[in-house]
Amino acid sequence: MSLLELNEKISEHLDAIEAKPIPLTIRSHLNKIKEYFEQYVETSELGSHPTTSDRTTHLESTSKEYCQHCDELSEANERQERTIEELRKAEERLTSELESKEETIADLEEKCAIYSKVTLKYFKDKAQLAKQCEEYRQRCDELSAAKEHHEGTIEEKKNGKRLTYHLAPKRSVTKELRRFGKKLTSELASQKQIIVQLERKCTEINEVLHLPPDVFISEAEIRVENLPRDVTEADLFYKFRRIGPLSSIRVFRGTLLYQPYIICADVEFQHPADAERAIDTLNWDDMDGSRICIAWSPNSAQGKLNNQTHHQDSARTFQ
Secondary structure (H helix, E strand, O other): OOHHHHHHHHHHHHHHHHHOOOOHHHHHHHHHHHHHHHHHHHHHHHOOOOOHHHHHHHHHHHHHHHHHHHHHHHHHHHHHHHHHHHHHHHHHHHHHHHHHHHHHHHHHHHHHHHHHHHHHHHHHHHHHHHHHHHHHHHHHHHHHHHHHHHHHHHHHHHHHHHHHHHHHHHHHHHHHHHHHHHHHHHHHHHHHHHHHHHHHHHHHHHHHOOOOOOOOOOOOEEEEEOOOOOOOHHHHHHHHOOOOOEEEEEEEEEOOOOOOOEEEEEEEEOOHHHHHHHHHHHOOOEEOOEEOEEEEOOOOHHHHHHHHHHHHHHHHHHO
């Protein structure tokens, strides 16, 4: 086979390969092979005629190179076909997935439309229900007010009947109250006489103790009575100093016709609060076997006010 015939055969095969879709890198190599072979044929035709052995050797080496390139091209073609097949399968898979996705989207759109209708209906029903609840609440308020009014009317009728029923006994009660009022008036007159007697006794005590009746010593002074016969100012100081700071202590001794020997003392604190606490905590406390009686001093304004109330209470107790 001559070089021209070989060139034609190889060109046919190369054209058949180029007719199929192949990558650009392989296509460039095929074009280079075709150009090199054409140059070789032209060079062989224009140059000196080599010997048969040289041409045979050269053709064998060239054929081997062509066979090697053809094998590489076949492998590349097979790889390309496998890649095309994989791409086709991937396309089919993606197409099926896309169809399933489109169906899912259509289902979701249909569900969204249904949900929108249901939501709209729900809000309409909710507004209507709220309106009905408001009307029901107003009606309940009206019924409650009517019920309260009716109950009040019934209660008024019952009270009227009850008042009519109890009116007769109350007349007798009124008569009893009038009689009791007269009795209280007579008792009050007798208690006033007792108060006058107690005031006279207080005046006698002040005269025996040589105290002026209207001397205001302190607002924190207390009167201690029913003391032991041998009590001293030091004893009273130790007794009352735990309550608060003291200003002065005076002990009085004297006699009366109805009480042969009396003894009392005035204890003056620096603060009125301490004097009030002493009255609250030490009144009727034991001191050497005697129960001492503590009250505000009659020589102070507070003592006059409190002792007047105390005398009135004592008069009621005595009566």
